[in-house]
Amino acid sequence: MTEVDEAEYPLPEPEGLFPVSESILMEEREPLIDVFEENDAVKIYIEALAEIKNGMRLKVTEDQVEIAARDFCKSIDLSKYNLEREKAYYHFKNSMLEITLPKKERAEVLAIAQVS
Numbered sequence: 001m002t003e004v005d006e007a008e009y010p011l012p013e014p015e016g017l018f019p020v021s022e023s024i025l026m027e028e029r030e031p032l033i034d035v036f037e038e039n040d041a042v043k044i045y046i047e048a049l050a051e052i053k054n055g056m057r058l059k060v061t062e063d064q065v066e067i068a069a070r071d072f073c074k075s076i077d078l079s080k081y082n083l084e085r086e087k088a089y090y091h092f093k094n095s096m097l098e099i100t101l102p103k104k105e106r107a108e109v110l111a112i113a114q115v116s
Contacts, residue, residue, distance in 0.1 A: 030072060042081050044099040048092055058099070060085045065099060 031047035044065060048056070056069040063079035082104040090099040 030074070033067075033074065033076065035076060035078075037081070040103055042078060042083060042101045042103065044076060044101070046097040046099070048095050048097045056097070058090065060088045060099075060101070065101075 034045045036043045046067060056067065059066040062085055065076045065078060067074050083101040084104050087102045088099065090097060
């Protein structure tokens with residue numbers, strides 16, 4: 001195996017490749033949020049950043065979920081789904097908050113529509 005002379009092939013300096021200003025490093029960002037519809041439920045996944053996880057508040061209503069913590073507040077519109085908010089539950093796993101909102105059964109939704 002041949003040795004490489006570093007003087008002939010110098011390695012690039014890491015700090016010179018991607019200059020990043022200190023203000024960008026200090027900038028806070030919102031957590032990532034994904035909403036998935038499944039056959040029997042709607043699941044919301046929220047990146048639970050440490051500074052948000054401590055002191056996070058959830059409010060679940062018929063047509064939205066509101067997440068609030070420190071300088072962050074987000075409402076997720078769920079009005080297009082027929083959900084049973086009373087049966088909603090959540091848990092933290094791998095720095096993610098998972099909120100599960102079960103859908104109302106189809107027969108129950110049809111019965112409500114017929115009564116109206």
